[in-house]
Amino acid sequence: MDLKNLLDVLIEKNRSLISQGHVATYIPELAKVDPKLLGTAIVDKEGKVYSSGDSKVYFAIESISKTVVLALALLDNGEEEVFKHVHKEPSGDPFNSIKKLETEEDHLPRNPYINPGAIMMTSLIKGKDPDDKFNRILNFMKRISEDDTLTLGTETYLSEKRTGDINRALAYYMKGQGVFSENVEETLDVYFRQCSINVTVETLAKIAGFFARGGVLTTGERVISQRQAQIVTGLIATCGMYDQSGEFLDNIGFPGKSGVGGGILCPLPSKEIGVAVFGPAIDKEGNSTGGMGILKDLSDKLNYDMF
Known part of the structure; x- marks a missing residue:
């Protein structure tokens, strides 16, 4: 069976x-998405x-944008500076938890x-104002995905901004503790926009391919260093599925x-x-139920398990 036919079979299976699962409802615009959608690339x-x-x-790309922003933050600031502002360890807590900020x-x-770390990374992006910073993120995402069709989902952005009080609490807590130096509201405006960029599952697979090739485009052009790509991918492996990361890595091996x-x-x-999947029906940890089934089957049938 060729790869396209296999993907067709796994979609139906x-x-x-x-x-x-169910669509995310705490962001009103996401609650409108058809839960029956399912795709892979x-x-x-x-x-x-x-x-x-x-x-x-x-x-909406949502938290997957954090991988792209981390890569750009590393490019803008260098590894040493970036990791003065954030650690590299799994949290063991939900993505929007404040607990570790309080206890560390x-x-x-x-x-x-996790959200506080992602907001911190957004604050490190260079730019003269929020519009400039967001446009740099969008253009960088277009470049590494080799996809010029990406645009801001304005309705999703406004919905995120209206309902983003937990993210405001996380950012202001860091500000109050003296570890966050940028303007909170301006940084969050960029953060809400980066999460609201519209992508397809093919776009995500292209971004994944970019990191898998060690930061090189399909043309052979290097955009980020091998080391920077390894940092992004290593943290995807250990922290990318939040408090389900260990189970995901053990069961699927991606x-x-x-x-x-x-x-x-x-x-x-x-x-x-x-590899990428898309299915807006998500479990309680925030991960696509149909998508994880497809990834498990791909791991088993194609021997893609990294272990």
Whole structure:
């Protein structure tokens, strides 16, 4: 069976898992998304795309944007400076928890992929104002995905901004502890926008492929260093699925970064390929139920498990 046919089979096989999840409702715009959508894509090391299901549907990238922003923060500031502001450890807590900020002596976020760490990374992006910073993020995402169709989902952004009080609490807590130096409201405006960029599952597979190739475009052009790509991918593996990260890595064997919009991005450096799934019905940890079923089947059938 060729890869495209296999993806078609896995889409149908895992549709039953959709009923085990539900769309995110705490962001009103995400509550409007059709929960029955399901798509997947694989990008090989030459950049060829194989996809199936709802692979052309645009959806909000949400927390998967954190991988792109971490890469740009590393490019803007260097590794040493970035990790003065955030740790590299799994948190063991929900993505929007304040607990570790309170209990850690230095009050720094545990990693760049939980919300306080991601907000910290957004604050490190260079730019003269919020518009400039967001445009740099958007253009960087377009570049590494080799996809010029990406745009801001304005309604999602406004919905995030209206309902983002927990993120405000996290940022102001860090500000109050003296570890966050930028303007909170301006930084959060950029953060809400970066999470609201519209992508397809094919876009995510291309971004995953970029990191899997060690920061190199399909043209052979290097954008970030091998070391920077390793940092992004290593943290995806250990922290990308929040408090489900260990279980995901053990059961599926992929580095995976999820978003509550229903996407999961999986770079596989040993194969130099990018894998992605999209299914807006998510479980209580915020991860796509149908998407994780597809990834498990791909791991088993194609021997993609990194271990």
